[in-house]
Amino acid sequence: MHARADGQGRPLGFVLTGGETSDYRAVPDLLAVPVNRPRRMLADKGYDADAIRQELFFHGTRPVIPPRSTRKDPPPCDYRVYKDRNRIERMFNRIKQFRRIATRYDKTRLSYAGFLALAAAKIWLPHFVSRA
Template sequence: MPARADGQRRPLGFILTGGEASDYSAIPDLLTIPVWKPRLFLADKGYDSDILREELLTHGIRPVIPPKANRKNPPACDFRAYKDRNLIERMFNRLKQFRRVATRYDKTRQSFSAFLALAAAKIWLPYFVERV
């Protein structure tokens, strides 16, 4: 399940993929989620490909993806910016605190997607409520 997150570990959107499908195929849909345009695309080595890098650069998004070990001419990676990928992993951890998300109890795509939206709303809620 690829997701977009902001710099505060809050989810912005999700694209559900099948269990046997690669998350790599969901990237174009992920970039069309109607929230502000990202400046950086933080991903792990599994997303390292020249085609993806070119696609991101044409949209004005800087890819921050470490190169795979078997690359002949590895592209540069900003490892200082890559450290922020930790925030994305924390966002997934917060979502998986909801047992229903972590274990995928829902049988249908629609009900799982709906509960995922509820979990994301619960994560966002404290930012809209005035704290005393």
């Protein structure tokens, strides 16, 4: 499961791939999520590739991805901005509080994606309720 989140750690969209599939394959689908173009993409080392960085720059998005330890000439990473990635990890934690998602009870991809959408709606709901 790959997710796109806003600056507050609220889910905007999900891309489902197989467990053995590389993280690289999810990036075009994550960028195609129909929301505003992101200014930055905070991702872990699994997304570190020159092709991904070029595609992000092409879309006007600044990659904030730490380089893999095996790179010969690692690109720079703004670690002060990268600290905000914990919001994404907290979003995954909130999503996985739903037992059905954490244990993957659903047999089909479609039903799993449907419950991901329900969990995302439940996370977004407090932001639409009046706190008066």
